[in-house]
Amino acid sequence: MNAQPDPRHDIDGDVHVSPSYLASTTGTGDPALAPLLALGWNLQCDEDPNVYVSAPDRRVRLGYLPEGEDDGLWRINAYTDSFGPPAWGVCFNARVPSEFVTAFTTALAAAYEQGPDVYLARPVPGQGERDPFLPLVPLLKQGWEFDRPRRGVFAAQAPDGLAGLEFATGDLDPAAELTTRDARWQLWAGKSVDRPVWYATASTGTPIALLTAVTQRVADPAPLPRWRQDTVSYIKGMAQLTPIPPPSPPTPTPLDVQRAVASRRPAGLPAVSVPRWSTTSRPALPSPRR
Incomplete structure (x- = not known):
């Protein structure tokens, strides 16, 4: 499953201005x-x-x-x-x-x-x-x-x-x-x-x-996004400015994890397969010694 994009990555500004007509x-x-x-x-x-x-x-x-x-x-x-x-x-x-x-x-x-x-x-x-x-x-x-x-x-x-x-x-x-x-x-x-x-x-x-x-x-x-340094003085006196938090890092996908593991593997070593759980019967244990 692909990670959902964080909409904050597309926000052009560091504060939200409300009401919007004062932006x-x-x-x-x-x-x-x-x-x-x-x-x-x-x-x-x-x-x-x-x-x-x-x-x-x-x-x-x-x-x-x-x-x-x-x-x-x-x-x-x-x-x-x-x-x-x-x-x-x-x-x-x-x-x-x-x-x-x-x-x-x-x-x-x-x-x-x-x-x-x-x-x-x-x-x-x-x-x-x-x-x-x-x-x-x-x-x-x-x-x-x-x-x-x-x-x-x-x-x-x-x-x-x-x-x-x-x-x-x-x-x-x-x-x-x-x-x-x-x-x-x-x-x-x-x-x-x-x-x-x-x-x-x-x-x-x-x-x-x-x-x-x-x-x-x-x-x-x-509210509308704006850059604080570009916000004119009248807005700061009448409007509410709410900081926009920085975007959180995207959630890694299984493919991201696989690539990260591969990048840390020493050169020349084969890939290690991950064992899967099996629903088959377990092999018989050896009999105890007499």
């Missing part, structure tokens, strides 16, 4: 880009370390912009007309936990494979999977509290008050939704929505399935 970014964009690149999306870079990824039909575009003009590290837009204005836009700023961005791009890749009727599906109130209140549900199921912080805004807030999701009603400026935090949805973590450590925004037309994929990941109670 911040891992500092790498590769995991979030992988679901789209696996579909054959085109990748280009500029003279700065900015990365641009576009769908084959050019109707969905992603920018990973560490050298952008603001703190919007990830910007994803979709278009009904590849030469027209965006049908929807999503932004994750530079400190959003990387796993949350990956949850979005994974859902986006799945939606793109199903076609424009899915990745361009506009929210419709009261229409089941397209209802705009649906992204709040995974959070409320994990004990987040329903709130109405101000007129025209519905929200779910974490029990510790350090994260929230807001949904704005009424008419919004389409251009402002794509370039500011005045968007239909805003997810945040920190002391308050006015002074967030990180935030993510989504405009009015963003498909509900994509938003729900993110809130489901945020609602997951499992």
Whole structure:
């Protein structure tokens, strides 16, 4: 029987951060880009370390912009007309936990494979999977509290008050939704929505399935691994850091034991076979001497 692999061998970090929404970014964009690149999306870079990824039909575009003009590290837009204005836009700023961005791009890749009727599906109130209140549900199921912080805004807030999701009603400026935090949805973590450590925004037309994929990941109670030396000061003050024990050595298999014995045997000596128990009758003992 083969020994079971220890999952701790694959953990990239030495502490677990909980709650997960206080874990911040891992500092790498590769995991979030992988679901789209696996579909054959085109990748280009500029003279700065900015990365641009576009769908084959050019109707969905992603920018990973560490050298952008603001703190919007990830910007994803979709278009009904590849030469027209965006049908929807999503932004994750530079400190959003990387796993949350990956949850979005994974859902986006799945939606793109199903076609424009899915990745361009506009929210419709009261229409089941397209209802705009649906992204709040995974959070409320994990004990987040329903709130109405101000007129025209519905929200779910974490029990510790350090994260929230807001949904704005009424008419919004389409251009402002794509370039500011005045968007239909805003997810945040920190002391308050006015002074967030990180935030993510989504405009009015963003498909509900994509938003729900993110809130489901945020609602997951499992902590996230991080390296202690890379953990920023605000996390140490608000989050719980639990050391990750080093992985235990794997349990040796019978083949490992056989190889170890063979490696310690002096050269030139034959292998010694191990006697097995027998179920046959024992030979007769000699008669005692007279």
